[in-house]
Amino acid sequence: MMRIKLLATPAIIILLFSLGFSLRRHPAHPPIENTSIWQNYEQYKEPAIQHRMVKHADMQPLITKHVSSGLLRSSVIGSSVQGRDIHHLIAGKGKIKVLLWSQMHGDESTATMAIFDIFNFLAAKDDNDRFRQLLKEKLELHFIPMVNPDGAEVWKRRNAMDIDINRDARSLTTPEARLLMKVADDIKPRFGFNLHDQNILYSVGSSAKPATISFLAPAYNHTREMNEVRQDAARLIVLMNHTLQKFIPDQVAKYSDAHEPRGFGDTFQKKGISTVLIESGGYRGDTQKQYIRKLNFYALLSALYAIASNAYENEKVEEYFAIPDNGRSLFNLVIRNAEISNENLRYRTSLGINYSTSVNISERRLNYRGVIEELGDMQNNYGYDEVEASSLVSLPGKIITMTKAEWEKLSLESEAQLLKQGYLYIRFSDQRSPTGPLQNRLLNLINGASTGARPPGLYQYPNFILAPPEGRPKYAVVNGFLVDLSKEIRPLPNTYGY
Known part of the structure; x- marks a missing residue:
């Protein structure tokens, strides 16, 4: 009987190890679903921002509030063509650096709204303290919440020179592009989030579903190779897709990965920054994109937690390619x-x-x-x-x-x-x-x-x-x-x- 037990023990150990590995490789759901963050969103939503047309002046008192409270460290890294300050905001003191930038197209503000909701979440104290504490301890979060304040002022895509900043990563003609590039070169982030809006008429493939959120792990070369840097961006996207499917089933798509050497996402990916593009599209009845703002808030927090806990490593890159492409139906x-x-x-x-x-x-x-x-x-x-x-x-x-x-x-x-x-x-x-x-x-x-x-x-x-x-x-x-x-x-x- 003793011999049978001795033989059985290694088999049980191997079985348990295999089961544990399988569970790690295929998590049942993103960790954020164990929290009340979605249900508590109205407590975090920044009440001073209720409209898509966010302007530079709207941000200033909000930045001051969070700097005064000690949540954010702030520096003015330079100014736009028309002299508006461009802010670099930092939260957390962890070793993993993450850079998030928004509104480099002046009329694409959904993620800007969500970023200020994230600041309120990080400043709060409630039953989600363990979640936010991990972010602050493991991550150093760098935000440039409005790269193109001149475009935001008149609600247009391009800057005051009529140059598309997201096509200026190579020549760096615009002051705004130079400032964004300098921050990236100075801090050398491990991850980057390039936050945009897209036309609400994009669909999920050829379906009737709007592409409410579209993701992309930008290509760093014309052959669209997948090195480890780009794969990590794809893994994050897989996790965020799992996070969002509960709220917008079949309304997540994948943006075209044709290489754009003038674009910041492609350029940063080439520099070794695992970069995720998020495009906020359309959702029926949400003309001010307030529900999509909430989706951005939730998906970004889910991704940040995955970075802090290394949970993204459990995701399969193949699932990224299974996400339907953007269509125009x-x-x-x-x-x-x-x-x-x-x-x-x-x-x-x-x-x-x-x-x-x-x-x-x-x-x-x-x-x-x-x-x-x-x-x-x-x-x-x-x-x-x-x-x-x-x-x-x-x-x-x-x-x-x-x-x-x-x-x-x-x-x-x-x-x-x-x-x-x-x-x-x-x-x-x-x-x-x-x-x-x-x-x-x-x-x-x-x-x-x-x-x-x-x-x-x-x-x-x-x-x-x-x-x-x-x-x-x-x-x-x-x-x-x-x-x-x-x-x-x-x-x-x-x-x-x-």
């Missing part, structure tokens, strides 16, 4: 199989409508203008909003005439009633009406005589009614926005004056 609005009458032609087809935007800087508001960008077979395309119109016909909107004073007194309820009767335009009887975006309205203004009578056509501004033959209007399309006339009607982001 989405439109803002798709109307399927609507009947269109155009002169002597009558036919059914589908329409794809997208919005172009303009910026109202003083009011921190985006104005939208719809345009019909596709007409024809759209079986492989999808919309954030969709209508099956196979039983409906498209009709031109009617025009009602009133004085300017009557229009100014017109209530939302009255506009909704006019919309239900098929009116899409108001013409002033006593003067010309204003042109351009109109806020808090449901109807357009019009000065010309024929605009309202046009059938839907390619590259036209979409304003029409959808109704059953001989029936009451069921939907209105106003400036490209869909209004379901059977439901509660709310003001549109903006209508238009023609």
